[in-house]
Amino acid sequence: ATVEPIAMLVREVAGPRAAVAVLVPPGASPHTFEPKPSDVAKLAGAALVVEAGAGLDGWLRALLAATSPAPARLTLVDVAGVDPLPAAAHADGDGGGRHGRVDPHVWLDPIRVRDALVPALVAQLAALDPAQRAAYEAAGRDFQERLGALDAELRAALAGRGRRFVAFHAAWRYFAQRYGLEEVGVVEEAPGEEPTPRELAALVGRARAAGVPAILVEPQLSPRVARAIAAEFGATTVLVDPNGDPSDPARDGYAELLRWNAAAFARALGSAP
Incomplete structure (x- = not known):
């Protein structure tokens, strides 16, 4: 995963069946992150890389170009059903920012995670590891149930x-x-x-x-x-x-x-x- 919150989602679905590494270290901003040669080595051993997309982790492109064989790639803002929001909300700014036209922070909506991202992660992991498909599907269903409860909890807190x-x-x-x-x-x-x-x-x-x-x-x-x-x-x-x-x-x-x-x-x- 490019960033920690995406790794959190992958771990929920993959469980002990996959080792999940994070490219951006804790405390660093993905916007200003500069990859090191050791990050190419991380990718070289990976079966899958999951990114936010929309420019948040645009540095990944150069890393993947240097990696052979390149891992499979899942871009969260491009997942069907995400319905991405525009990056700019105020006319007095330049609008685009580094993200381009789409806001990449989709993981901060637990319902989009439940309804779009979890099914995409299940499908991607099952495609790469078909023998464990049933386990990924079960973990995905369990996570989706907990996300529904989390949504209600957050609504009450606010x-x-x-x-x-x-x-x-x-x-x-x-x-x-x-x-x-x-x-x-x-x-x-x-x-x-x-x-x-x-x-x-x-x-x-x-x-x-x-x-x-x-x-x-x-x-x-x-x-x-x-x-x-x-x-x-x-x-x-x-x-x-x-x-x-x-x-x-x-x-x-x-x-x-x-x-x-x-x-x-x-x-x-x-x-x-």
């Missing part, structure tokens, strides 16, 4: 909270769509793409008008700019994490990661008006 938020990084649109939240704006459409003074002023104005109580920041990205912007409209910053961390039991599995983020959103959103 009930009675505000609906509007500002994020430092445009990672939360699938999560927001699923749970009826409104992204008022983002500081950076893609990491490293700093907004212009005009764009910042427009964001501060929208956030102040919407009464947004906090900006969502991420452990992989510097919070310095977000804190300065939050001070402009009397907000705080709250840590969220789209990627997870295998060294933190609160974020080392898929359900754990989404519960952790729902709790963070509940803090950031404040009480419903």
Whole structure:
């Protein structure tokens, strides 16, 4: 897998029947990741590589070109039924960012995971390992049941909270769509793409008008700019994490990661008006 949250999904379906390695190390951003020669060796021994797509892990293309034989490849945003969202939501940005036209953070919607990604993972793993098809299918069904329960749990955690938020990084649109939240704006459409003074002023104005109580920041990205912007409209910053961390039991599995983020959103959103 290119990133940890995708590896979490693969592990749920593969179980002990596959060893799952992650190319982007914990704490690093996939947007700024630079592969090493050792990553080619990882791919050379793989039967399958699973990527987000839409430019999040665009560096994978060069790695695969250097790998022979290349593993099978599954791109999550291209899976049937994902219904990908556009990468840009606000007209005062340049729109594209590094992701191109599609938002790659599809794993942050547990229902898209349940209904589209799990069946695709089951099919891909079963095609590569037909003798274990029944085991992959059973694991997939079990995971799908748990995802339905997780969705209900997250919905309850966000009930009675505000609906509007500002994020430092445009990672939360699938999560927001699923749970009826409104992204008022983002500081950076893609990491490293700093907004212009005009764009910042427009964001501060929208956030102040919407009464947004906090900006969502991420452990992989510097919070310095977000804190300065939050001070402009009397907000705080709250840590969220789209990627997870295998060294933190609160974020080392898929359900754990989404519960952790729902709790963070509940803090950031404040009480419903």
